[in-house]
Amino acid sequence: MAAAPQQSVHPSLPSSTSTLRLLISSSPRRPPPPPPRARRYNRLAASASAAREMPWPHVLTVAGSDSGGGAGIQADIKACAALGAYCSSVVTAVTAQNTAGVQGIHVVPEEFIREQLNSVLSDMSVDVVKTGMLPSIGVVRVLCESLKKFPVKALVVDPVMVSTSGDILSESSTLSVYRDELFAMADIVTPNVKEASRLLGGVSLRTVSDMRNAAESIYKFGPKHVLVKGGDMLESSDATDVFFDGKEFIELHAHRIKTHNTHGTGCTLASCIASELAKGATMLHAVQVAKNFVESALHHMTDSGMNKKWGRSIKEAVQAAIEGGATIVQLREKDSETREFLEAAKACMEICKSSGVPLLINDRVDIALACNADGVHVGQSDMSAHEVRELLGPGKIIGVSCKTPAQAQQAWNDGADYIGCGGVFPTSTKANNPTLGFDGLKTVCLASKLPVVAIGGINASNAGSVMELGLPNLKGVAVVSALFDRPSVVAETRNMKSILTNTSRT
Numbered sequence: 001m002a003a004a005p006q007q008s009v010h011p012s013l014p015s016s017t018s019t020l021r022l023l024i025s026s027s028p029r030r031p032p033p034p035p036p037r038a039r040r041y042n043r044l045a046a047s048a049s050a051a052r053e054m055p056w057p058h059v060l061t062v063a064g065s066d067s068g069g070g071a072g073i074q075a076d077i078k079a080c081a082a083l084g085a086y087c088s089s090v091v092t093a094v095t096a097q098n099t100a101g102v103q104g105i106h107v108v109p110e111e112f113i114r115e116q117l118n119s120v121l122s123d124m125s126v127d128v129v130k131t132g133m134l135p136s137i138g139v140v141r142v143l144c145e146s147l148k149k150f151p152v153k154a155l156v157v158d159p160v161m162v163s164t165s166g167d168i169l170s171e172s173s174t175l176s177v178y179r180d181e182l183f184a185m186a187d188i189v190t191p192n193v194k195e196a197s198r199l200l201g202g203v204s205l206r207t208v209s210d211m212r213n214a215a216e217s218i219y220k221f222g223p224k225h226v227l228v229k230g231g232d233m234l235e236s237s238d239a240t241d242v243f244f245d246g247k248e249f250i251e252l253h254a255h256r257i258k259t260h261n262t263h264g265t266g267c268t269l270a271s272c273i274a275s276e277l278a279k280g281a282t283m284l285h286a287v288q289v290a291k292n293f294v295e296s297a298l299h300h301m302t303d304s305g306m307n308k309k310w311g312r313s314i315k316e317a318v319q320a321a322i323e324g325g326a327t328i329v330q331l332r333e334k335d336s337e338t339r340e341f342l343e344a345a346k347a348c349m350e351i352c353k354s355s356g357v358p359l360l361i362n363d364r365v366d367i368a369l370a371c372n373a374d375g376v377h378v379g380q381s382d383m384s385a386h387e388v389r390e391l392l393g394p395g396k397i398i399g400v401s402c403k404t405p406a407q408a409q410q411a412w413n414d415g416a417d418y419i420g421c422g423g424v425f426p427t428s429t430k431a432n433n434p435t436l437g438f439d440g441l442k443t444v445c446l447a448s449k450l451p452v453v454a455i456g457g458i459n460a461s462n463a464g465s466v467m468e469l470g471l472p473n474l475k476g477v478a479v480v481s482a483l484f485d486r487p488s489v490v491a492e493t494r495n496m497k498s499i500l501t502n503t504s505r506t
């Protein structure tokens with residue numbers, strides 16, 4: 001058996017593994033790069049077999065159209081596309097709707113809904129059906145009949161009854177067919193607190209403990225999982241959802257974003273769950289990805305200049321992250337002018353130097369050289385790690401973002417010290433960045449000869465589960481929004497660090 005490549009701790013880096021970003025350098029001795037032709041052949045072979053083995057994940061949404069484009073079919077198609085799933089649609093109703101409310105509803109005749117269902121399900125290979133607005137008993141029944149005729153891998157039921165604006169989208173008589181017929185076929189149902197209350201005869205839901213009781217009661221109607229969503233519990237500082245699988249309750253927390261633009265969050269969440277299930281994720285993972293996506297999307301809509309938004313300079317943010325326990329800082333600045341970026345980098349360098357925390361610069365070798373930073377992190381479309389090494393010399397740290405085992409191998413060949421792997425979850429800080437999920441992260445970690453830092457949508461509610469994957473090469477996580485798009489960077493960093501410390505001990 002070949003010996004594993006020797007790894008030595010970079011002299012300028014702390015040696016603990018329970019860090020926000022821990023970067024470990026590899027042995028300077030590397031094998032020569034394989035001849036180019038062989039590499040090209042392998043890449044082609046890999047992509048052809050991947051295409052054969054992984055047909056496009058397909059979600060069918062059975063829902064109403066929202067003329068305003070924020071909820072319903074329109075939200076579903078956008079969410080599925082963002083998560084890399086194909087989305088076909090059966091329209092149950094056409095609504096005249098905008099951000100203020102629903103002005104009119106035109107219900108599609110039941111027989112025509114049956115015809116749409118037949119057209120799609122009899123011809124295309126649908127993985128997951130996701131339901132939204134089902135306006136009448138008859139529509140629910142038509143759907144149940146079609147699903148019995150054309151079974152799918154999973155059914156996600158979002159029991160849409162009343163819109164965020166308070167307008168009725170489904171007759172109250174549908175409650176009984178939802179409970180007695182559709183729920184029993186569902187893999188997950190996702191009521192908000194108002195819908196959960198109506199399904200349970202009007203019980204009041206004010207606390208997380210009430211949400212747990214409601215999830216347990218709704219589970220008894222027959223779905224395999226229940227997610228009671230707390231977006232409408234406006235008095236709570238967190239947006240907490242309760243997940244129940246029949247045995248265990250899991251609370252999913254997100255920071256409550258101060259915005260009134262939550263129209264369509266429920267539709268987006270259910271479509272994300274459906275997309276992840278279509279890609280083969282487990283239910284809990286699908287729900288976590290979806291929750292994260294909605295939180296990121298709300299963040300993105302409200303503000304992107306996180307530190308500016310919270311009234312801090314980049315220097316203050318770095319100071320606070322270090323005080324909270326960050327062990328490596330990476331400076332990423334996409335929008336500022338070079339001179340402004342360099343000034344910020346120099347200011348950060350001073351703080352990092354005095355605290356013994358290495359500072360890496362994203363993409364910009366020139367900035368790193370000008371402020372004598374400890375290293376550079378590059379993406380796949382930037383200069384290669386090999387070229388960066390030539391410019392920076394042997395003593396500096398070089399990181400490369402990788403999504404595939406082939407990229408990880410190339411990073412090793414090129415003389416990088418670590419790889420960043422992601423996005424693990426969807427994130428608002430990088431547009432159009434396909435997510436890898438736990439499976440993608442695992443594949444890259446197991447193949448990589450270099451230490452790996454997980455990145456993308458990582459926050460306090462999912463960092464533990466990333467580290468609990470127990471991947472030997474996974475040395476830490478890189479975090480942006482979860483620390484900086486918050487009122488207290490010190491508190492968030494401390495919290496994140498304690499989560500990582502606890503999971504690395506277990």
Ligand SMILES: Nc1ncnc2c1ncn2[C@@H]1O[C@H](COP(=O)(O)OP(=O)(O)O)[C@@H](O)[C@H]1O
Binds near residue numbers: 191192193232255294
């Ligand atoms: N202001 C907010 N900040 C963060 N997450 C939110 C906010 N509002 C809703 N969410 C989340 O969006 C998802 C949809 O929830 P909710 O709005 O309760 O459903 P619905 O749209 O069906 O009423 C849930 O995961 C919820 O926690």
Ligand SMILES: Cc1ncc(COP(=O)(O)O)c(N)n1
Binds near residue numbers: 071
């Ligand atoms: C056609 C249609 N379907 C669903 C919703 C619910 O969305 P939300 O509860 O987020 O307003 C909506 N408003 N319109």
Ligand SMILES: [Mg+2]
Binds near residue numbers: 164231263264265266
């Ligand atoms: Mg909502």
